[in-house]
Amino acid sequence: MLPALFSPLKLGPFELAHRVVLAPLTRMRAEPGTLAPHVLNAEYYAQRATPGGLLIAEASPVLPTGFGNPNVPGIYSGAQVAGWKRVTDAVHAKGGIIFLQLWHVGRVSHSSYQPGGALPLAPSAVAIGGDLKTMTADGKVASYETPRALVTEEIPEIVTAYRRAAHNAVAAGFDGVEIHGANGYLIEQFLQSHTNQRTDRYGGSIEHRTRFLLEVTQAVVDVWGADRVGVRLSPYGIANGSGEPDPMPLYTRAVEALNSFKLAYLHLLEPRSSGAGRADVDWRNVPSAMVLFRPIWNGVLMAAGGFVGDTANAAIADGYADVVAFGRYFISNPDLPRRLAHGFPLTPYHRPTFYGGAEKGYTDYPAYDEMAEA
Template sequence: MSDLFSSIQLGNTQLANRIIMAPLTRARASDGHMPNQMMATYYQQRASAGLIITEATMITAGNSAFVNEPGIYNQEQISAWKKVTEAVHAKNGKIYLQIWHGGRATHSMLNDGQKPVGPSAIAIDDVIHTPQGKMPYEVPRVLETDEILGIVDAFRQAARNAILAGFDGVEVHGANGYLIDQFLRSSANTRSDKYGGSIENRSRFLLDVVDAVSDEIGSAKVGLRLSPLNSFNSMHDEDTLGLLAFVSKALSSRNLAYLHVMRADFFDKQHGDVLAIAHEVYSGNLIANMGYTASEASQAIKENLIDAVAFGTDFISNPDLPLRIENNLELAPADQSTFYLGGAEGYIDYPLAS
């Protein structure tokens, strides 16, 4: 019987356990969206995870949604990421790079005056942190149909760059109100071309990206993250479960390493049993995320409802989380005030279990 500590094969990657480190924005990259030694230390400390999924990483310049997120679009970044992957592999860890485009969730003040882009001219109803303070999100420039292929190709190149940097694979970020999610959900996509309207059309960009990335590096090195219920970044859909069912079925034939589903909404506004839909329709490895305790996670795996669980906040403050779970040790609380603070505090200074 499988549990949290049984091994699992995700595509080409054999994991020692099913405790996944979820992607977590930490805003510690150096100027130029450059990975650095502190990031190598951070990820190496957490190498006992069955799989580390990195923070969202920019596929191109000019779409920064945070002040210091990393990129994977030039040779300097590739070389810098190599130090991270080598550090993780030195501890026998496995690591995927999450590749991402912010779409309308970016701001010109973070991108040298370059305006955000999106599927439709609909702004996020919130504020964004910029070097000049909190600012309202801008109305995005609508992407022309022929521009979309260029972004698909940027995802393809980012996947290639990730493999060159030594990553075991990539996770395509299709969640949390960023560009792919913006195309998927009706609240952000009111297009009338082949990328808008029906669920099939709104899913086209996502599937084009998945196909391009899979063609470049092999589908067995590709995962995808979705957040069907998450209202973060002003997101909702007129048929959440129908959309998820369509996408899950379409992905089943693509032989991905995994599908990673966030089961809830950050703000608890939207509800539904999305994991039941994914479990029923999707035929590959299913990773679940959001709010799991170790006991709930283990039980869900034993019952074959899911194949692995991604833990987020617990990995911030417990770099040796698998050890603590296995030995029923108390988990250290995370200091939310340092999540995006910059520097070592609250990043690489959480102690290992004694």
């Protein structure tokens, strides 16, 4: 038994029965064409729902310009709202709580995903360089393109899109939302100095670079109320060409500013899992995000990145985190909370089936009892 991990916790208006959270995980299994969740997605989330347990549904673009991968579900159309309603109904039938992660990838895209074949949007015209490649909509490997820099007047329109998406999440039956400000996507592109070379009110100083994050947060809080909104950040991450030379001043300012909202939680990704699903990353001698920012953050702190039962329990028992989000092992163990509570062995995950496909590697992982009977 892991007492800290399985003690109750008040998160916003909710009383969590345990502190094992499903992390938001891109799986690329939405319905082609509509990009709406369907029956298989509802089954996947329902399998992982427990009474009083929190699930964070996968990142969902707030606009058609927000995609960088195939068959990712959106949250801007009526069909997508109806599809997500199927998912939330299935989770609620199991007694679970479910938030939706709101997303825009910014420059982490390709013109093949963009309406009219336009260039991806970003704070500045800075391409993702190095050896990183992207997969185009027709399945080819390509270099990232240099994105188009947003003009100042367009930025409030994207904030408004987050507001609309928040309303859509209400209509879809979610219990709250999480704003994706991590892993090198649009919000983090505004935050970090090498991707934000603007000279207007959204660029330059740390105060200006955090403006977009705070405007999006305010827009979403206006819809949901602060106690049903979380924000995810990755201060020491390097995913998708991200990374700030000295993260502490920037992210200290961001976290301190987010404190004023009194959000449901702050979700921090540990540096050791900065690969954002592309590869296992094991950083040595890199500061822990939860350890660094726990003294700064006043509310519930969620940690994610490479945790197993013992390390998650220790993080909570030591006071560095209040809840822990699990990704890969929640994919391969739909009954993960029960397995951790009883010390049952964990089924290994299979990385080749993470993205795309159908049931295989998605809904066909058995619960422990089913394995024992086999």
